[in-house]
Amino acid sequence: MKILVVDDHALVREGLSLVLQGLVPDEPTEVLQAATCERAFELAHFNADLDLVLLDYRLPDMNGLVALGIFAQRHPELPVVILSGSANPSVMQQAMERGAAGFVTKSGLSETLLMALRQILAGGIYHPSGFSLLDGEPAPGTDVTPPVLSRRQQDVLQLLMKGLTNRQICEQLCLGTETVKFHVSNILRLLGASSRTQAVLEARRWGYDRSTPSGTV
Known part of the structure; x- marks a missing residue:
């Protein structure tokens, strides 16, 4: 660590x-x-x-x-x-x-x-008790099609959601550090997230923690 x-x-x-x-x-x-x-x-x-x-x-x-x-x-x-x-x-x-x-x-x-x-x-977020983070659902009329991720991006995302660090993802998937960083950056871009934590929240919102959304490749 x-x-x-x-x-x-x-x-x-x-x-x-x-x-x-x-x-x-x-x-x-x-x-x-x-x-x-x-x-x-x-x-x-x-x-x-x-x-x-x-x-x-x-x-x-x-x-x-x-x-x-x-x-x-x-x-x-x-x-x-x-x-x-x-x-x-x-x-x-x-x-x-x-x-x-x-x-x-x-x-x-x-x-x-x-x-x-x-x-x-472990893939969560933390703030002091009593503070409520406003985390709304997509506005009505917006695109409800899940982002299209490649199979390797899905592999990396699943490990992100389990809270694994980049180093652990490298070891788990037998990938280099720069390759993992490249995949994570693309995942954030596709999910419209500005951080790893937001990406995990967005992925859960799209149901990646339950099953692989349709439209993935």
């Missing part, structure tokens, strides 16, 4: 690094650290096997929501979790709408963070 922590406070980064060692039992977690978004983008570029990003909402060189959008553009297959000092409903809604895999407040317990990250890595 490889996680990137982006926060301008060294003590926060070091503390999270220690907490994250308990994320996956019996498996070491490598934690990369960045104090700025510029450094975070650089690390993400040179570490194609990243499994997750923890991104502070307030950073000295860029707002966290703006950085979230850049991550979604450059690495749409990579789950990004927003960290914030407060549970502001407006900020939470914006973060989730822009493709965040989760929203976690820094005032919470370490075990809550680990539970949230496990849920996200």
